Amino acid sequence: MTTAPNRSGPRRRWPSPRTTAWGFLAPLVVYLVAFYLYPLLRNLDLSLRDHTVRSFVRNDAPFVWLDNYVRVVTSAAFAPALWNTLVFTALSLVFQYGIGLALAVFFHQHFRLSVPLRALFLVPWLLPLIVSASTWSWMLNSESGVVNSVLTAFGADPVNWLTSPQYSLLAVLVANIWIGIPFNLVLLYSGLRNIPPRLHEAAALDGAGGWQRFWRITMPLLRPVSAITLLLGLVYTLKVFDIIWIMTQGGPGNSSTTLATWSYELGFGSLLPRFGPGAAVGNLLILIALFFGVIHIRVQRRQEAA
Amino acid sequence: MSTRRQWWKTALGVVLTALMLFPIYWMINVSLTPGERMRQTPPDWFPTSPTFEGYAAVLRDQLPALGTSLLVGVCTAALTVAVAAPAGFALAKLSPLGGGPLHFVLVIAQMIPGIIMAMGFYSLYLSVGGLDTWWGLVIADSTLAVPFGALVFTAFMSAVPDEIIQAARIDGAGLWRTFRSVVLPASRNAVVTVSLFAFLWAWSDFVFANTLNGSGDVRPITLGIYRYIGNNDQDWNSIMATAVVASVPAAVLLVVAQRYVAAGVTAGAVKD
Structure with a gap:
């Protein structure tokens, strides 16, 4: 007890040097180097070599610089994959955000049962993706799916959701929107809770209607949370692979192929793997994700500073 | 007055939640539907004659x-x-x-x-x-x-x-x-x-x-x-x-x- 005071003053920050902190960081840093950086470097190396199955095992493929990238970008499959990725991502974001926001505003009104019902909305987000994807596959099945049987009951023609090129992207889009709604709901709901209720009360006293208050108070004050939600959603949607692969394998043809499924298809989808081009597509996807990732971090930094 | 509005919201909330969770209900329903009734139109909306064969297959x-x-x-x-x-x-x-x-x-x-x-x-x-x-x-x-x-x-x-x-x-x-x-x-x-x-x-x-x-x-x-x-x-x-x-x-x-x-x-x- 008597030795305590001469160790450090009570107002001083941590007494030991900042370098000892690295003892605690070492496992993480080693982990990141071994299991993030190294696989990514292997991937980069794959994309710069001309691989065959044999050279892949023996690790002696010739170095071809950017040939794989050139081949990938100039291939006929590139434009559709990029376009599908854009459409899939943009529409997913618009609908996930729109529906998530509407539900967040609705649940924010605190009616009876609002808390357990809101909790139930989380279920789709927690399910394994293969569970959601296979359930949607069966619901959208051309002959026996429940969606088509509802359509025919209302006199509409059945739709080949998963097997026709016009509808396959729409089918995976619907499933992906369904999965993404809970995430948007939770983030936007927590954003709504941080808006002081007295602002709404004051505006209501001044005669502002519900609609006006939503556009003049809720939306502007929700902007930071909206930005983060949309950017995170964007980065996550670019990554989506499981749902599309399980439901359509990117088909028929390449009608629902995105960069993510195309990369996988090149690398693992056939008996004759093309690791080089597959890795090249993957690295292009990383570049796109990182671009928006850096924007995300900058937005977040600015909000923390504000 | 306000209680009536509350009930209206609760009802809407229940309907929306039911819509959202329908695929999960459908998954459970199909998991109980016998194979021979699987491909009929219209499908069975409720597991009226449930089978547990699917779950037996899981165990197996x-x-x-x-x-x-x-x-x-x-x-x-x-x-x-x-x-x-x-x-x-x-x-x-x-x-x-x-x-x-x-x-x-x-x-x-x-x-x-x-x-x-x-x-x-x-x-x-x-x-x-x-x-x-x-x-x-x-x-x-x-x-x-x-x-x-x-x-x-x-x-x-x-x-x-x-x-x-x-x-x-x-x-x-x-x-x-x-x-x-x-x-x-x-x-x-x-x-x-x-x-x-x-x-x-x-x-x-x-x-x-x-x-x-x-x-x-x-x-x-x-x-x-x-x-x-x-x-x-x-x-x-x-x-x-x-x-x-x-x-x-x-x-x-x-x-x-x-x-x-x-x-x-x-x-x-x-x-x-």
């Missing part, structure tokens, strides 16, 4: 896969906490040199698509022999959770008051003891949140399982479902029964640990 075929998923999930959670918790402590309380850039790296790491990691791991495991092993899957799956875990621990441990840590130091505790006996117990919620999500993500993983463990016997339950889908007879009764069983951890999580789930979704995304 999928027990090893469920065991693998459980093992991989638990080990992934343990590995994630072991790597992420000390790092979170350092980032939150020790202001290490290079902490800012490291934080940046963690945020970025979460954004790297899984298929690209899978390709890298495939290439790596081919040379070191990690393909078709449970530990190979644990390491790959943990990459889904470690950056997230480190960020969650950093956020939670920043909230641990400096005074408690100072007190431990004054009592002569070393850094490691302070971490073990003071900071970690105080961040119990973070440990629960991170473990739950690490387990759930490993349990749900399909990309790594399919690329790294696709050919051998060490297959998790997600591949069990995928194999069923790939079969020519496409026995949807068994597929959906397996899907229901594979959803159990998510359901348990929601019932038992709902507040941790919400904390996990919000962590790192929104500053409260």
